[in-house]
Amino acid sequence: MQEKIRIAVDGPAGAGKSTIAKIVSKELGIVYLDTGAMYRAVALKAIEDEIDTKDRTGLAQMVEQINIIIDYLDGEQRIYLNDVDVTNRIRTPEISIGASNVAAAPEVRLKMVDLQRTISKKTNVVMDGRDIGTFVLPDAEFKFFLTASIEERALRRYKEQLAKGICNISLEEVRKDIEYRDKNDSGRDFAPLKKAADAIEIDTTSLSIEEVAQKIISSVKEKLKQ
Numbered sequence: 001m002q003e004k005i006r007i008a009v010d011g012p013a014g015a016g017k018s019t020i021a022k023i024v025s026k027e028l029g030i031v032y033l034d035t036g037a038m039y040r041a042v043a044l045k046a047i048e049d050e051i052d053t054k055d056r057t058g059l060a061q062m063v064e065q066i067n068i069i070i071d072y073l074d075g076e077q078r079i080y081l082n083d084v085d086v087t088n089r090i091r092t093p094e095i096s097i098g099a100s101n102v103a104a105a106p107e108v109r110l111k112m113v114d115l116q117r118t119i120s121k122k123t124n125v126v127m128d129g130r131d132i133g134t135f136v137l138p139d140a141e142f143k144f145f146l147t148a149s150i151e152e153r154a155l156r157r158y159k160e161q162l163a164k165g166i167c168n169i170s171l172e173e174v175r176k177d178i179e180y181r182d183k184n185d186s187g188r189d190f191a192p193l194k195k196a197a198d199a200i201e202i203d204t205t206s207l208s209i210e211e212v213a214q215k216i217i218s219s220v221k222e223k224l225k226q
C-alpha cells in the first residue's frame, strides 16, 4: 500500500509557502492545496455582497449559502465560487486584507477546514496555510513552519506584484498590509497562525526558493526511507 503523505506548510505572508509548496508537490508527485485561496474567495463574496468582512453574523449566514470547489487545470489549482472561476480575481491587496478578516470568523474557518480535510482524505497532499499543522491536520506526517524577516517578506511580495504588472502599490503599503495580517492572523482566538510544536521551522530570509524546497524534499524523502 502506498504511504500516506500529508505535508503541512504554515507561516506568515511572504515566507515563500506557496512557491515552495508547488515545487514540493511537483517533485513528490502529490497534490498542492493553497488553503488561503478559500479565505480569499469568501472575502470576495463578502465584498461583492457588501457584507463587512468583520461582521461575523453576516459572514456566518453568507458562508452557509456559498459553494467553494477546488479543481486542477493543467496542474494548476483553480477555485470556483458558486460555479464561477474566481482564481484570478482573488489576488488583490483588498482581498488579502478581507481574507485575513473573514478568516477570524469560526463559522467561516470550520467550513473551509472541512473541505481541506475532505481533500486530504482522498489524496496525498502538500497544504499551505496558517493553521494546517496545528488545527487542520494535527497528525500530518510532515510539518514545516516558514518564516522570514518582515523586510524580506514585504520586498518579496512587492516584487511579485510588480512582476504581475500591479504597480499602484508601494513597498511601504505592501509592508503595512503584511503587518496588519501578521497581527490579525496571530492574534485571533480561533486557530491562529502559530508554529505547531512538532513542526520544523525554516527561516527563509537568506535562503533561495530552491534551497528551502530541497530542505523540505530531502527531509520528507529521508523519513519515507526509514
Ligand code: CDP
Pocket (backbone or CB within 6 Å): 012, 013, 014, 018, 035, 036, 037, 039, 040, 096, 099, 100, 101, 103, 104, 128, 129, 130, 131, 132, 181, 185
Ligand atoms: O499568500 P499569502 O500568504 O499572502 O496569503 P494566503 O495564504 O492567500 O492567505 C490569505 C489570508 O487567509 C491570510 O492572511 C489568513 O488570514 C487567511 N488564512 C488562514 O487564516 N488560514 C489558512 N489556512 C490560510 C489562509
